[in-house]
Amino acid sequence: MGSDRLSNQMRRLRLDNGQMTQQDLADKVGVTRQTIIAIEAGKYAPSLPLAFRIAQTFGVPIENVFQYKNTD
Amino acid sequence: MNRAQKIALYNLIVIVVSISFSVGAVIMVALSTGFPVAFAGFGFLGLCIFTALAPLLFRKEKQYKVEHDERDILITKNSELTANNCSNVFFVLVSIIALFIFGLNGTVSVLTLPIMVAGAYAISGLARSVSVLVQYGRGGNNG
Numbered sequence: 544m545g546s547d548r549l550s551n552q553m554r555r556l557r558l559d560n561g562q563m564t565q566q567d568l569a570d571k572v573g574v575t576r577q578t579i580i581a582i583e584a585g586k587y588a589p590s591l592p593l594a595f596r597i598a599q600t601f602g603v604p605i606e607n608v609f610q611y612k613n614t615d
Numbered sequence: 616m617n618r619a620q621k622i623a624l625y626n627l628i629v630i631v632v633s634i635s636f637s638v639g640a641v642i643m644v645a646l647s648t649g650f651p652v653a654f655a656g657f658g659f660l661g662l663c664i665f666t667a668l669a670p671l672l673f674r675k676e677k678q679y680k681v682e683h684d685e686r687d688i689l690i691t692k693n694s695e696l697t698a699n700n701c702s703n704v705f706f707v708l709v710s711i712i713a714l715f716i717f718g719l720n721g722t723v724s725v726l727t728l729p730i731m732v733a734g735a736y737a738i739s740g741l742a743r744s745v746s747v748l749v750q751y752g753r754g755g756n757n758g
Binding site for chain 2: 545569570573574575577578581586587589590593
């Protein structure tokens, strides 16, 4: 479910946005806190709609939240 | 642990206990009385019925806005696929083993059929529970 090539800046963005908790972010984007934990740990790759909702919550482009490493 | 993990762990314990009692009973009766009387020990697989209590024992957690999201749906789907595949493999293995034990012209007791079904249910439940726990366990530190 995770991806080795996908990294994210969610934790930093959360803390930069008024020390938002994982539960607060989960409530805003409509998922469970466990899912936010798994995404931040790189254990779960979110769906595209969820990734966009997370980016919109932080008010930044999606590329600022998630980075994909192309090793080819 | 969320509700799905608690239910999976409960089901895992119930099924393991059920299988242990069954195998133990079959062995003990087989040593004292022999087959086919020993097959009655598989009746302990009926303890798996207690897995039906899981939704009643572990109520929905109303404190959270979202209880079941896309990740939970994905984990449920993967675990159901695993359970289905394991039960299919179980049926195939039992059929092939029966062929080798009883031979081409052999016969099996009618009791074999419900035992096979109960065994497949236990195996699929076991696989589903383990799959759920492993997939949630990969998610890092769970709340």
